[in-house]
Amino acid sequence: MDLQQSWQGASEGTRSRIDFVRSVYLWLMGGFAVAALGALSAPVVGKALISVAGGFWHWILFGVQFGSLMFASAVSRRRPLNRLAYGLFTYISGTIAGIVALIVAQGAGFTPVFMAFGLTGVVFMTLTITVFVSKKDFSFLRNFVIVGIAVMFFGGLAAAIFHLETFGLVISGVAVIACSAKLLWDTSAMLRTNDFGDPAGFALSLFVSLYNIFLSLMNLLGGRRR
Template sequence: MDLQQSWQGASEGTRSRIDFVRNVYLWLMGGFAVAALGALSAPFVAMALVPVAGSFLGWVLFGIQFGTLMFASSVSRRKPLNKVAYGLFTFVSGVIAGIVALVIAQGAGFMPVFMAFGLTGVVFMTLTVTAFVSKKDFSFLRNFVIVGITVMFFGSLAAAIFHLETFRLIISGVAVIACSAKLLWDTSAMLRTNDFGDPAGFALALFVSLYNIFISLMNLLGGRRR
């Protein structure tokens, strides 16, 4: 009887974990869909904001994106507010990605954009499969990720403020490595967690990493020719 109860408990736990992982990826796919809408509307959003923001358009969008990210993080467990917050963040991120893609395409064509998109997909699939197949705990990457993202954040701000083009490309390389490590860490954490109540939070973390990888790869592939 005890053995049967243990088996049933393990089976239910496995089903709960499968449902949780499926929900995380459904949230992530939804975020991609909303971001695609944001990217398609990027020219219209830019035209609407340029008369107001002028040369500070980039900083305004960054401020909005950071604000919506904090909002989405803080309400990830609160239904249905988490859907609204997640949608806002992914839409704004899509708008920014669309504007960056258009700027790069003006100087280098759309090939760097398509290559960055494809490479981001390759990174996502490779690291996801690695986490699923190996079943390892990648939490040992924590310190590396924290240092890498700190360098990425403040380095990007410095490059933007002082117009340091070469330094910006270096920071983009750091971002690809750091966010790839975070993607692996977050996927591992998703597979090992016993808290199944926050699929939106895990999807948000995965989306942010993939977004930064995509933007950084576009900068690396098309930045020198912009």
């Protein structure tokens, strides 16, 4: 009887984990869909921002994006507010990605954009399969990820403020490595957690990593040609 109860408990736990992982990736796919809508609206939004804010448009957009990220993180467990916050953040991020893609395309054509998009997909699939197959705990990357993201954030700000193009390319390389490591860490945490109540939070974290990888690859592939 105890053996049967243990087996049933294990089976229910496995089903719950599968449902949780499925939910995380459904949230992530939904975020990609909303981001695509944001990218399509990028030309209109970009022109409107420039006409209103002038040369400060990119700082305003960055501030709105950062605020929406904090909001989405804070309400990730609160339904249905988490859907609104997640949708808002992914839409803004898609809009920014679309604007950056247009800027890259003006100087280097759309080839770097398509290459960055494809490489981001390859990175995502490769790292995800690595975690699922190896079943390894990648939490040992925590300190590396924290340092890498700090360098990415503050280095990116410095490059933008002082117009350091070469330094910006270096920071983009750091961002690809740091966010790839974070993908490994977050995916392994998703497979090991016993808290199945926050799929939106996991999806948000995965989306942010993929978003930064995509932008950084566009900068690396198109930066030297602009």
